[in-house]
Amino acid sequence: MLRCWKRLDRAQDAGTDVPPQFHFPHKCFWLSLSASLLLVLVALALTGHLGVSHPYSQSLQTVRITAPDQNGAVMNQSAVVDLQNDLVTFSVTSTANETSTVLFDARHGLICYKPDHQKSCFLQKMDQSDYDNVNSFFLQPMLQSHVQLSVNETQRQTEFLGVLVDSPVKMSSLEQPLQDLCQDSSIHWTRRADGPGRQRLVYFCIDICFPSNICVSVCFYYLPE
Template sequence: MVRCWKRSENRLEEAQCSDGGPDVSPQSHFPHKAFWLSLSASLLLVVIALGLSGRLGVPQPLSSPLQIVRITVPDQTGILINQSAVVDQKNDLVTFSVTSPANQTSTVLFDMKHGLICYKPVDQDSCFLREMEQSDYDNVNSLLHEPTHKQFQLSGNETRRQTEFLGVLAASQVNVSSLEEPLQALCQDRSVHWTRRAEGPGKQRLVYFCIDICFPSNICVSVCFYYLPE
């Protein structure tokens, strides 16, 4: 850079001039650098914020579709019976775990999508199927479509009790592989038989076992099985 002088009215003043090259000072780069640094930092903060809010499409951990509901009700002698039901709203399934006074647990699966009930008693080597009726849909709906409570305490005085008899059709064994997946998984190591509702076994037939199931609608059903004649 060449030092130049210019004349004012009464004195000479020093003025900066160049020798024809570009007039660039080191300080002129600083504002541009600061601008880009600020812009980069701002973009980084936006990306982090979007990532945390899930707007970038990053898969977020989904809550479990299963809900466990516990039902407590006194039996006819006043002893409390604890049952649990696993509610699967996505697949329209409700699975009851029913514990007997001998501390043995049987399983009852309500498959509303296919309209079937599957009973898996703990002391048998078979599963038993029957088609759902309207009363079954009504009872299970109180759990499947309104799972707002985690626990239900039923009153013994207000609970309605009923008994259902199911005759086992021993000659109509079902191939387990022909069943839908939830039923296959439940009965994969057992034989499966169809049942039908009956008035009662009569004096000449013996009831083999019963399973008590209680619903939040203050209804308890004792389902008893017996084998029909061949």
């Protein structure tokens, strides 16, 4: 475009009458404008790609947890940590080779248990101890690919949850991560209790271990309707 202007100036200095169509270098101007717009579009496309998709892929991390059970046998668990949405999803495999899923939704204060051997989901509201345990995943220094817990340093506790069978939960009332987990399953609330009592039997238990050297055995039983 600079050459176009120089050619126009030389013509004027020589006293040559410049035709009206040459008073403005249309061809050079539009070529330069098109090139500039193309560069802007390419820059915006690259910025959008790096600014949207890349951070989300980095927000998902998988942590494998190895811990001894109460009998000393090694338990292998995995947890997918979603830093962007404050989610931790456990995959827990029992000694019977059945894998259950436990989802901690710290943003909405809910825990969802999905046993592999039945089409049911069980909800529990998070308390302060649940937040403390889940926060051990959200701390950057603790996000390792593999966490191995020792026998002597691990604290163990048992928690009993009574299933409220007569109070089903509507799928539409749940957030999207819980809907995805509990698709085609019945959903029930649970409540904490000191124990099922002698007249009630424990239906199943799920062991969950956290990087903070705490393992929780969550046991479920059905309350009378």
